[in-house]
Amino acid sequence: MLSRRLLLSLPAVALFAATLPARATEPLPVVASFSILGDLVAQIAGPAAAVKVLVGPDGDAHVYQPSPADAKAVAGAKLIFLNGLGFEGWMSRLLKSSGTKGKAITVTQGITPRAAAKDGHGHGNVDPHAWQDVGNVHVMVATIATALADADAANADAYKARAAAYRAELDALDAEITAQVSALTPAQRRVITSHDAFGYYGKAYGVSFHAPQGMNTDSEASAKDVARLISQIRKEKIKAVFVENISDPRLTQQLATEAGATIGGALYSDALSPASGPAPSYLTMMRHNTKMLIAGMIKN
Ligand SMILES: [Zn+2]
Secondary structure: OOOOHHOOOHHHHHHHHHOOHHHHHHHEEEEEEHHHHHHHHHHHHHHEEEEEEEOOOOOOOOHOOOOOHHHHHHHOOOEEEEOOOOOOHHHHHHHHHHHOEEEEEEEEOOOOEEEOOOOOOOOOOOOOOOOOHHHHHHHHHHHHHHHHHOOHHHHHHHHHHHHHHHHHHHHHHHHHHHHHHHHHHHHEEEEEEOOOOOOHHHHHHOEEEEEEEOOOOOOOOHHHHHHHHHHHHHHOOOOOEEOOOOOOOOHHHHHHHOOOEEEEEEOOOOOOOOOOOOOOOOHHHHHHHHHHHHHHHHHO
């Protein structure tokens, strides 16, 4: 047994400290392209990884321009998580220019993409907003947990346990949304939003969404599309009209005014709110959006 005197002697303490593996307590450096994905990664990683988010709360990832600080974060990351399906068109250039040795993980791998609406924009494209269906997030969480466990074997069990716990929360969320939307008549389930970001939600939960702008916010809504939507709102008397946290609200406001409807509030489509807002995590975002949507659709 070591003597008390030896334990307290400074050189012994220093020697002991020097033999500790220095990296053991350092969290795994990972990057997530946008805030919603950043939350999912952080939920599964817990304290074992440090998650840097590139496009932050209320940011528009469709039209984002990466900064030198982003390139530095990507360069130092062991894993870089991205949505894919054409959502972050700037990501492939950023990965190349950063010179990163980190592994890029596309979290929508294994998900069946929804095709672009035939009557709208984006012919031949797929809808990138896969996170709006909780079922797709199940698949993403499995991909995230596997990537983290492969990159950081020492914490593999912790990642898997956190993923299992989070998937139970997703199941509860999914059941909640299904029950709430099912309480409305099919005719009530019609919504107008700024851009076409809720197709997966609509398909999963039985809501019909219409938007003046296509799936990508870099294209402007055409006058023809806006006019068509105004006549549709008037004819079908749609009361559920929403702006989005990432979009300029003016077009939707103009649309609502001309169609004689009122704006039901802001939905969180492609980004979370800041911590002080109503949607600082994926789970709170989906609950907030559903609450707003139900309040709007009940007036239809
Ligand atoms: Zn979008």
